[in-house]
Amino acid sequence: MDGDIKIKSEYDHYKDIQSNEVEEDAEEELPHAEVVDIFQEGLAMLVQDPLLCDLPIQVTLEEINSQIALEFGQAMTVNVCKADKDIMPVVVVQNATVLDLKRAIQRYPAKTPA
Incomplete structure (x- = not known):
């Protein structure tokens, strides 16, 4: 009988641990908008890296x-030369397709007037 009581006690302890983990997970849930804000802050910090500083704030994983x-x-x-003689330096992987180049050009940030 002692073995049965010990097993039940360990099982109850396991259930208590699981119950506590579920409660902790529930406390950590955030609204979608807050998660997006945290993610955007992280991206802003990421593009401050010297290797990534040329990327826009709304950077994509592909970029x-x-x-x-x-x-x-x-x-x-x-280097893509536009009709107004502006040059857009667009980065693409070496095995990029024409479609990849087109998408990179579309994502290229427009110059803001000074």
Whole structure:
């Protein structure tokens, strides 16, 4: 009988631990808007890195990966000359398709008037 009581006691202890973990998880839940704000703050800190400082604040994962690939020699900068003679240095991976280049050009930040 002592063995049965010990097993039940350990089982109860396990259930108590699980119950506490569920309560802790419930306390950590955040509204979606707050999670987005935290994520945006993290991205803003990320683009302050010297390797990533050329990226816009609303950076995408693809842009981060392209910039990292550029630093490792796995991507290239394509200088696109616009009709107004502005040059857009667009980063694409070396095996990029024309569609990848087109998307990179569309994401390129527009210059703000001075």
